Amino acid sequence: MPLALITGASRGIGRELALALAQRGYDLLLVARSADQLQAVAQEAQALHQRQAAVLALDLTHPEAAATVASWAAHHAPEGLAVLVNNAGYGLWGRFEQLNLEEQLNMLQLNLNLPVQLTYALLPLLRRAARSYVLNVASTAAYQAVPSLTLYAASKAFLLSFSRGLRYELKGSGVSVTCLSPGATTTDFGNRAGMGTELQAVANKVSMTAAQVAAAGLKALFAGRAEVIPGVLNKVTAGLTSVVPKPIVEKIAAGIYEKYL
Numbered sequence: 001m002p003l004a005l006i007t008g009a010s011r012g013i014g015r016e017l018a019l020a021l022a023q024r025g026y027d028l029l030l031v032a033r034s035a036d037q038l039q040a041v042a043q044e045a046q047a048l049h050q051r052q053a054a055v056l057a058l059d060l061t062h063p064e065a066a067a068t069v070a071s072w073a074a075h076h077a078p079e080g081l082a083v084l085v086n087n088a089g090y091g092l093w094g095r096f097e098q099l100n101l102e103e104q105l106n107m108l109q110l111n112l113n114l115p116v117q118l119t120y121a122l123l124p125l126l127r128r129a130a131r132s133y134v135l136n137v138a139s140t141a142a143y144q145a146v147p148s149l150t151l152y153a154a155s156k157a158f159l160l161s162f163s164r165g166l167r168y169e170l171k172g173s174g175v176s177v178t179c180l181s182p183g184a185t186t187t188d189f190g191n192r193a194g195m196g197t198e199l200q201a202v203a204n205k206v207s208m209t210a211a212q213v214a215a216a217g218l219k220a221l222f223a224g225r226a227e228v229i230p231g232v233l234n235k236v237t238a239g240l241t242s243v244v245p246k247p248i249v250e251k252i253a254a255g256i257y258e259k260y261l
């Protein structure tokens with residue numbers, strides 16, 4: 001069976017991507033910190049879709065994380081890896097100067113360095129499969145600066161640019177790269193980012209479900225598309241950022257996110 005490796009697979013968008021990949025016939029390699037939640041996803045993949053899943057409970061911000069995941073993946077997928085999903089990530093809500101620097105650097109390690117390190121380490125295995133796919137989970141925040149989510153938005157802009165550049169370099173190699181940029185999605189993201197209940201309530205009004213986001217992401221991935229923004233509202237909003245002057249876009253974003261600080 002073809003194998004798919006998903007980071008941040010214990011809950012939220014990663015969990016839904018894992019189960020949707022199982023439904024499409026992939027066996028799973030699941031990585032996150034929470035062993036119990038990973039086991040629960042593995043059991044669901046088996047019960048619902050009769051697919052096997054191996055789990056690795058690991059803090060992906062550890063300096064050796066990418067090497068550890070890569071050797072674990074090589075052990076499970078000697079004939080090649082069909083799908084790599086770089087999904088694990090989180091945001092930190094607050095002004096750059098007021099947030100703890102170490103925490104912000106930890107976020108960058110997970111959101112940006114880890115996908116680079118893991119993709120680099122796994123490309124030989126991805127090339128070994130007849131056809132393979134990389135899905136990088138960015139955000140609509142990749143398309144604009146977002147005051148009070150400044151470094152988070154910057155990390156996702158990096159991921160979008162990285163995805164597009166790598167995709168071009170890999171043309172004709174059999175490895176396709178897609179960037180999935182969700183807007184607000186009902187997961188633990190807001191809590192982890194330290195967003196207050198008022199801001200989360202605003203986000204909830206326009207949120208998609210993680211299952212909807214996962215379905216849109218996989219449809220684009222297997223169609224070989226470069227980018228996908230799930231949801232009409234998110235598509236329109238992200239599209240406007242390329243035509244509306246940046247100071248106006250930033251003022252609107254600040255009006256939403258800074259207002260509740």
Ligand SMILES: NC(=O)c1ccc[n+]([C@@H]2O[C@H](COP(=O)([O-])OP(=O)(O)OC[C@H]3O[C@@H](n4cnc5c(N)ncnc54)[C@H](OP(=O)(O)O)[C@@H]3O)[C@@H](O)[C@H]2O)c1
Pocket residue numbers: 007008009010011012013014031032033034035037058059060061087088089090091110137138139140181182183184185186187188189190192210
């Ligand atoms: N929800 C949104 O509104 C939204 C919008 C746009 C983009 N996104 C992006 O979607 C991706 C998934 O987030 P989500 O919304 O599904 O949030 P979530 O429910 O908080 O899930 C985050 C996942 O990342 C894992 N993770 C976090 N820190 C980790 C670490 N140090 N080592 C290993 N795994 C770690 C978590 O597992 P453990 O805690 O078990 O380690 C969990 O599986 C992120 O990249 C996020 O930026 C989310």
